[in-house]
Amino acid sequence: MSILSSILRSRASEYDCAQTGRLLQRYLDDQLNETLRKKVSAHLMMCADCGLEKETFELLKAALANHRVVLHPDAVARLRAFSTDIVDHADHTD
Amino acid sequence: MCEVSEYKKVLIGFSYLFFIRPCQWSLRLADTLLCVPTDKTREELFQLYVTGEIDLLYRVALSLTRRPPDAEDLVQDTLIRAYKSIDRFDGRYPRAWLLTILRNTNINRGRRRRPELLRDPATHADPVSNEKTDRSVDLMLDGAIESALGQLPDQFRCVIELVDVGGLSYQEAASTLGIPAGTVMSRLHRGRERLRDLLPASLLVVES
Numbered sequence: 001m002s003i004l005s006s007i008l009r010s011r012a013s014e015y016d017c018a019q020t021g022r023l024l025q026r027y028l029d030d031q032l033n034e035t036l037r038k039k040v041s042a043h044l045m046m047c048a049d050c051g052l053e054k055e056t057f058e059l060l061k062a063a064l065a066n067h068r069v070v071l072h073p074d075a076v077a078r079l080r081a082f083s084t085d086i087v088d089h090a091d092h093t094d
Numbered sequence: 095m096c097e098v099s100e101y102k103k104v105l106i107g108f109s110y111l112f113f114i115r116p117c118q119w120s121l122r123l124a125d126t127l128l129c130v131p132t133d134k135t136r137e138e139l140f141q142l143y144v145t146g147e148i149d150l151l152y153r154v155a156l157s158l159t160r161r162p163p164d165a166e167d168l169v170q171d172t173l174i175r176a177y178k179s180i181d182r183f184d185g186r187y188p189r190a191w192l193l194t195i196l197r198n199t200n201i202n203r204g205r206r207r208r209p210e211l212l213r214d215p216a217t218h219a220d221p222v223s224n225e226k227t228d229r230s231v232d233l234m235l236d237g238a239i240e241s242a243l244g245q246l247p248d249q250f251r252c253v254i255e256l257v258d259v260g261g262l263s264y265q266e267a268a269s270t271l272g273i274p275a276g277t278v279m280s281r282l283h284r285g286r287e288r289l290r291d292l293l294p295a296s297l298l299v300v301e302s
Binding site: 057069075083 | 148169
């Protein structure tokens with residue numbers, strides 16, 4: 001079983017790593033069609049290196065999403081008031 | 095030679111009658127169906143398409159200007175422009191329309207402000223980070239990301255901030271930056287790889 005697994009793993013790495021590398025970011029952004037997504041997904045299951053690469057970028061993406069600034073409520077409130085003011089007093093736009 | 099010309103004229107006539115005219119009618123019909131309902135007032139259209147996007151506009155403006163006061167001014171100018179032009183907006187892709195106005199406004203403001211490049215460092219230094227609150231993410235990684243983003247060339251940093259940090263789609267980021275969506279994608283992917291290379295490997299260890 002382990003021999004079969006290593007053969008499959010080596011074949012996956014040998015034939016698909018470069019292609020997976022080219023498609024990985026689009027895979028992470030959910031921009032691939034179903035066929036390509038399945039193909040990349042299957043390779044990621046088999047290839048430890050590509051799987052690690054995928055998990056690293058997933059971690060990076062999650063950290064970037066958490067990096068989002070919390071908007072200052074006062075600033076947002078001022079902008080909402082400004083927006084209301086535009087609607088109420090159209091003269092301000094002239 | 096003369097017969098060929100006549101034949102061409104007939105062919106063009108038929109093409110016009112049976113292909114071009116129907117296409118024009120279809121486009122006109124599609125425009126009618128998709129366009130903004132004319133019974134809405136300018137104020138109602140503004141409330142419908144703009145008011146709900148103020149958070150998004152401010153977030154993107156912060157990415158573009160890096161200074162909260164500038165971002166606020168930029169959003170105010172954008173709101174005024176959006177109000178003035180909303181009666182010409184066809185109702186399709188409101189976010190892309192708004193982000194395009196934001197981009198153009200920012201470009202015009204940049205032209206006006208260019209002579210005053212010397213800024214007070216006290217007001218320029220890292221104002222955005224002051225707005226952060228507690229997050230569950232590892233603070234070391236967060237700090238490293240802040241530093242690594244600062245080292246990225248602007249073209250990559252901007253796209254990462256808009257898409258990965260700000261949550262915009264490729265198309266929305268493309269409208270904001272005035273570049274094709276394909277360019278957004280390639281810059282994003284290259285930017286992420288550069289960012290990964292800039293971060294200490296120990297911070298991106300995946301727990302098994």
